[in-house]
Amino acid sequence: MTNAGSANAIEMRGVTKRYPRVIANQDASLSVRRGEIHAVVGENGAGKSTLMKVLAGVTRPDEGVVEVGGKAYQKYTPEEAAHRGVGMVFQHFVLVPTLTVAENVVLGHEPRKGVVFDRARAESDVLALSRRFGLEVDPSAPVETCSIGVQQRVEILKVLARGAEVLILDEPTAILTPAEVDELLAVLRRLAGEGKTIVLITHKLREVMAVAERITIMRAGRTVTTVEVKSTTQDAVAELMVGRPPKHEQRPPARPRGPAVLEVKGLVARSDRGPVAVHGIDLVVHAGEIVGIAGIEGNGQTELIECITGLRAPQAGTVRIAGTDVTSSDVATRLKLGMAHVPEDRHRRGVVLDFSIEENVILGAPPDRYARMGVLDRGRMRTETLALVKAHDVRPPDPDARMSALSGGNQQKVVIGRELGRSPRLIIAAHPTRGLDLGAMEHVDSSLVQARANDVAVLLVSAELSELLAIADRIVVLYGGRVAGEVDLRSATADERTLGAMMAGKTA
Amino acid sequence: MRAALNELLVLIVAVLLSLGVGAILIALRGHDPFMVYGVWFGEALGSAGGRSQVIFKTTTLIFTALASALAFRGGMFNIGAEGQIYLGAFCAAALVFVLPASTPGFVAVTAAFFAALSGGAVAALIPAVLKVRRHTHEVITTMMMNFILLSVVNYFLRFARESAEVVRTPPIPAAWRVLRFERGYDGNTVVLLAIVLALFITWFLRRTRAGYAIRAIGSSPGAAELGGIATGRVTLGVLVASGAVAGLGGLNFVLGSPGYFEQHFAPFQGYLGIAVALLARNHPFGIVPAAFLFAVLAEGGQAIQEWAPPELGTILQAITVVFVVLGAELFARWEKRRLAHA
Numbered sequence: 001m002t003n004a005g006s007a008n009a010i011e012m013r014g015v016t017k018r019y020p021r022v023i024a025n026q027d028a029s030l031s032v033r034r035g036e037i038h039a040v041v042g043e044n045g046a047g048k049s050t051l052m053k054v055l056a057g058v059t060r061p062d063e064g065v066v067e068v069g070g071k072a073y074q075k076y077t078p079e080e081a082a083h084r085g086v087g088m089v090f091q092h093f094v095l096v097p098t099l100t101v102a103e104n105v106v107l108g109h110e111p112r113k114g115v116v117f118d119r120a121r122a123e124s125d126v127l128a129l130s131r132r133f134g135l136e137v138d139p140s141a142p143v144e145t146c147s148i149g150v151q152q153r154v155e156i157l158k159v160l161a162r163g164a165e166v167l168i169l170d171e172p173t174a175i176l177t178p179a180e181v182d183e184l185l186a187v188l189r190r191l192a193g194e195g196k197t198i199v200l201i202t203h204k205l206r207e208v209m210a211v212a213e214r215i216t217i218m219r220a221g222r223t224v225t226t227v228e229v230k231s232t233t234q235d236a237v238a239e240l241m242v243g244r245p246p247k248h249e250q251r252p253p254a255r256p257r258g259p260a261v262l263e264v265k266g267l268v269a270r271s272d273r274g275p276v277a278v279h280g281i282d283l284v285v286h287a288g289e290i291v292g293i294a295g296i297e298g299n300g301q302t303e304l305i306e307c308i309t310g311l312r313a314p315q316a317g318t319v320r321i322a323g324t325d326v327t328s329s330d331v332a333t334r335l336k337l338g339m340a341h342v343p344e345d346r347h348r349r350g351v352v353l354d355f356s357i358e359e360n361v362i363l364g365a366p367p368d369r370y371a372r373m374g375v376l377d378r379g380r381m382r383t384e385t386l387a388l389v390k391a392h393d394v395r396p397p398d399p400d401a402r403m404s405a406l407s408g409g410n411q412q413k414v415v416i417g418r419e420l421g422r423s424p425r426l427i428i429a430a431h432p433t434r435g436l437d438l439g440a441m442e443h444v445d446s447s448l449v450q451a452r453a454n455d456v457a458v459l460l461v462s463a464e465l466s467e468l469l470a471i472a473d474r475i476v477v478l479y480g481g482r483v484a485g486e487v488d489l490r491s492a493t494a495d496e497r498t499l500g501a502m503m504a505g506k507t508a
Numbered sequence: 509m510r511a512a513l514n515e516l517l518v519l520i521v522a523v524l525l526s527l528g529v530g531a532i533l534i535a536l537r538g539h540d541p542f543m544v545y546g547v548w549f550g551e552a553l554g555s556a557g558g559r560s561q562v563i564f565k566t567t568t569l570i571f572t573a574l575a576s577a578l579a580f581r582g583g584m585f586n587i588g589a590e591g592q593i594y595l596g597a598f599c600a601a602a603l604v605f606v607l608p609a610s611t612p613g614f615v616a617v618t619a620a621f622f623a624a625l626s627g628g629a630v631a632a633l634i635p636a637v638l639k640v641r642r643h644t645h646e647v648i649t650t651m652m653m654n655f656i657l658l659s660v661v662n663y664f665l666r667f668a669r670e671s672a673e674v675v676r677t678p679p680i681p682a683a684w685r686v687l688r689f690e691r692g693y694d695g696n697t698v699v700l701l702a703i704v705l706a707l708f709i710t711w712f713l714r715r716t717r718a719g720y721a722i723r724a725i726g727s728s729p730g731a732a733e734l735g736g737i738a739t740g741r742v743t744l745g746v747l748v749a750s751g752a753v754a755g756l757g758g759l760n761f762v763l764g765s766p767g768y769f770e771q772h773f774a775p776f777q778g779y780l781g782i783a784v785a786l787l788a789r790n791h792p793f794g795i796v797p798a799a800f801l802f803a804v805l806a807e808g809g810q811a812i813q814e815w816a817p818p819e820l821g822t823i824l825q826a827i828t829v830v831f832v833v834l835g836a837e838l839f840a841r842w843e844k845r846r847l848a849h850a
Contacts, residue, residue: 311733332736341734349734354727363724364735371717378715 008070009034009166009197010055015064017050024050025061026221032166037188037198039208041241042218043437045407048201051218052168055199056088057081068166087164089155091171091435097144101137102126105157129157134190145273147298149180156187166197173207174435176463179296179503185211203241203437205234206466217241242438252449252471254490258287260320261338261426261457262308267317269303277303279481280317283459285426290448290458292472294465296503300481301461302344305430308459309341310334311349322425335364338425342415342432344461350415351403358385358399361418388417392443409440416447427451430461445471465496477502514839515789522831523801530824539815551811552804556690558811562803563695564760568593568774569799570702571757572781574709575628575750577790579646581713582746583726588635588650589754590778591657592628596755598661599627601677601762601769602668609681616684620763621701621756628755629748631657636747640740646747654778665771676770686763696764702796705753709792722746754778783829789836801828 010032017025025047032038042048053059055066060076067073068084081087095104102123111121123139130137135153143151152172159167169188173181188198188211202208208215209229216226217240224240264283271277278300285291295301306312308319310331318327321337341364343349351360358381362370370381385399392413394406403411412432419427429448433441448458449471462468468475469489477484477499485502487494531541552558572589579586586592600620607616635649670678688696713719721742724732733739761773784802788794802825809821 309734330736330738331733332738335736343734345730348728348730350731352724352728352731355724359720362720363731367717374717376715376717376720 008032009036009068010199011065011067011070012051012055013065013067015051015054015061015066017047017054017059017061023221025054025064028064028218028221028223030055030216030223031226032197032199033213034197035192035195036214037192037200037212039200039202039212039215040218041201041203041205041208041215041237043203043241043439045437046218046241047221048218049170050221051223052088052170052199052201055081056086056168058088082162082164085163085165086168087159087162087166088168089152089159089170089172091174093151093155095143095151095154098142100140100142101146101150101154101157102139104143104154105129105139105161107158109162126157126161129160133157133160133194134187149176149183149297152176152184153187164196166199167191168199168201170201171203171435172200173202173204176297179500181207205237205241208237209234219243238438252452254473255288255452257289257473258455258457260284261287261322262459263318263320264304264308265318265320267304267307267319268315269300269307269312270315271303276315277481278307278314281478281481281483283476283483285457285459287425287457288452288455289473290452290460290471292468292475293459293461293478294468294475294499294503295478295484297463299478299503301430301478303481304478305344305428305459305461309339309343309428336366338423340419340422340424340427342412342419342427342429344430344434346408346411346415351411353402353404355403356400357389357394357403357406357414358382360403360414361385361388361399361421363418365422384421388414388421392417392447409436412436412440412444416444420447420451424451424456427456427458429458431463432460433462433464433467441467465499469494469496469499475499479503479505514843515791515794515836518835518839519787519798519832522828522835525831526824526827529827530820533820533823534816537816544812544815547815548808548812549804552808557693558807560688560690560693560695561807562800563689563699564764565803565806566796566799567696567699567702567760568757568777569781569784569802570699570706570795572754572778573784573788573795573799574702574706574781574792575754575757576782576785577788577792577795578709578722578753579747579750580785580790581726582722582743582750583729584639584743584747584750585647586632586650586747586750586754587647587782588632588653588657588751588778589757589781590776591650591654592631592751592754593757593774593778594661595631595657596624596627596752597758597762597773598664598668598677598769599623599755600759601680604678604680605668611681611684613683613685616680617686617763620684620759624755624759624762625752626755628757629752631755632748632751636744636751639747640744650747658772662771665769668769670768677768679766679768680762684763685767686760688764694760694765696760698760698764701756701759705756706792706796709753713792718742718745754781757781780825783825787829787832789832 008031010030012030015025015028028047028051040048050059054061057076057078057080065072068086073080105126106122111118111125126139135157137150137153143154172184176184185207192198200212212229214226214228215237217224217237219241262285264281267278267281268276269278281304293301303312307314310329314327318325320326321334321339324337326334347353361384362381370377382399389397389399394410394413432444445467448460452458460472473490475487475489484505534541534544552562572593575586575589600623603616603620603623607619631653635646635653638644638649639646665675668677669675686697713723721737724735724737725739725742729739757777758774762769784795784798788798805821805824809818
């Protein structure tokens with residue numbers, strides 16, 4: 001796939017893509033050198049994904065030229081792009097959960113022995129590939145048993161196995177923990193070192209500054225400029241991206257802690273796969289404090305949250321909300337006690353995508369709040385939804401709009417507005433800012449800080465240490481289903497390095 | 509609103525396309541499609557007997573299709589309407605053994621309504637309990653229950669039948685019969701019950717808290733659970749209610765004409781209800797016109813045997829469903845692409 005005649009691996013010029021109600025790309029250009037790590041940054045809706053879909057052959061542009069290896073695309077199909085050595089790692093993984101890692105990687109290009117699938121060869125090929133690029137996986141493990149970080153490696157391996165020379169990664173770090181992010185960045189450097197060209201779509205500038213050589217900034221569908229990382233600063237890039245200087249939020253001032261609202265004692269829980277995932281966790285969250293849960297994905301956070309919120313039955317231990325033992329109570333009882341829940345999996349648990357905004361707003365409400373004698377009170381649904389949509393700047397501000405038509409950030413605003421709008425005593429928020437752009441992230445975090453000021457107890461699970469350090473009062477680190485350490489930020493300072501060590505299982 | 513118009517458009521195009529396919533089939537046999545269609549619709553809609561038969565067939569299909577749609581909206585497939593309608597109708601007809609012949613018509617009809625409702629509910633109860641308790645898939649259990657229920661009812665019919673030669677229950681007293689639209693023909697007022705029920709279920713799903721819970725579970729069980737909805741209880745309730753609705757599907761038979769329960773009285777109407785619900789995209793009220801369309805196709809198909817095989821009606825029913833499902837899918841994709849970047 002290499003073409004020694006041209007210095008640039010990718011040349012995109014004058015790319016315009018119009019959709020009926022919006023122009024996704026307007027005269028966008030991108031040049032990427034061979035063997036370079038090139039970041040494309042911009043807020044959600046800036047047109048990064050569309051531009052990359054054009055490059056990956058998924059979307060045909062209305063105007064413009066795309067050249068890969070010096071030759072222009074004749075047609076826009078994923079096959080054409082793959083043929084030119086362009087492979088894309090999507091944000092939402094496209095994996096068959098019941099198949100093994102190796103089976104997923106070779107799917108569609110299976111090695112055969114006669115007419116039979118040659119599993120041994122598939123596994124050894126995948127193992128060799130994973131060793132070569134430092135992408136550690138267990139080829140024989142079913143994908144559904146793998147953590148998010150490992151699943152992402154499988155996606156990258158899939159693209160490499162097809163012989164890709166250009167790898168496009170769409171928001172690859174959005175779902176990873178700091179340690180996993182570091183691993184991924186190391187992998188990207190190694191891939192670039194082997195001559196692969198990397199295009200990285202993200203809005204996380206810290207990572208971009210750490211790994212990329214050049215950055216192309218997009219805003220409102222246009223490519224604003226391309227800058228060398230060496231000769232710029234993070235704040236300068238952020239300003240180009242957002243169009244205004246970045247805010248640096250101050251830590252909210254410490255408050256006296258109130259009574260315990262959430263008490264977890266000796267909690268033991270199994271994961272879906274059977275093994276014990278939570279090994280006796282004790283945890284207390286008081287009114288008016290934000291307790292952060294840090295840890296690498298798959299260290300018991302999901303199971304802990306599900307036990308607290310009533311979605312999973314623990315093997316042992318107790319959960320109390322506002323003094324009431326709710327260990328074996330259903331979700332409805334916990335909601336009645338003042339629990340609010342911003343779930344980890346927004347699409348599966350947080351919203352009903354087929355429902356309107358209005359119908360999503362009433363999910364989990366007390367039975368009599370939006371209904372009289374079992375009949376829905378449309379007037380009340382409408383007024384409260386309009387208020388929520390306005391207060392949280394949900395777009396479009398139309399109560400009848402389908403949830404599936406909203407961007408991830410706006411969906412999350414509906415969830416946040418719904419959960420915080422019930423004057424809860426306890427908020428369980430799992431990765432509430434995952435996949436959101438800067439503006440939406442600031443909104444979510446300030447909503448949580450606001451709740452804290454109203455004496456709400458907040459339990460915040462986040463893979464973003466920077467987020468926890470910015471707003472949490474205490475950080476509890478989970479490792480292997482146990483509390484590996486705790487830092488009280490009111491009396492001590494901590495940096496990402498010490499917390500990172502705890503997350504890796506080294507007790508402080 | 510816009511979505512509803514789209515779906516209507518899809519339906520009309522699908523019907524026209526399937527009629528076009530039918531025209532080709534008729535022309536291939538050397539006949540004039542326009543003439544044959546003229547006879548077809550003239551028979552189904554232009555004659556008193558045809559109209560009456562269309563109403564009669566529509567009635568049963570509305571009930572079985574509503575049963576399918578209700579389960580579907582709750583995230584389930586009820587393939588058991590065939591058995592549920594059978595047990596429901598049998599329970600209603602068996603009232604002749606329970607109630608004295610002097611029972612006033614209003615009381616008897618009400619009793620028959622509840623008997624049919626309960627029969628259908630009981631028929632769906634076993635799959636529902638198995639689903640909630642043992643996580644057995646309802647497609648398997650409801651379908652298998654059809655075989656069991658048909659055999660069980662046929663067994664009891666031996667004791668309930670009128671005489672050794674005739675495999676049916678004794679006819680109900682004339683006072684219990686519901687009104688027929690035209691003397692001497694089958695179409696009767698049970699169709700009004702079916703239409704009212706379709707309206708009620710539409711309203712119930714859209715406007716009540718229980719209906720909301722059903723739709724939430726159907727669209728996103730995970731979110732419903734997070735919202736504190738008792739998913740097990742609602743699931744059980746929906747499947748049982750779906751069975752109950754299907755159980756009403758034989759009332760036009762038992763309370764109208766012929767006025768008794770007969771072995772295999774409505775063959776395949778339970779399965780056909782699934783197709784009707786599909787045609788209506790599982791909108792309870794859309795089922796009324798969809799069932800009507802199916803009835804017209806079936807009734808007219810019988811009138812044209814001279815020029816085309818009677819199966820043509822069935823063929824057109826099937827082609828229409830395929831086109832509607834295909835069209836709806838294309839529309840959904842187009843809509844998704846339109847919204848993807850809006």
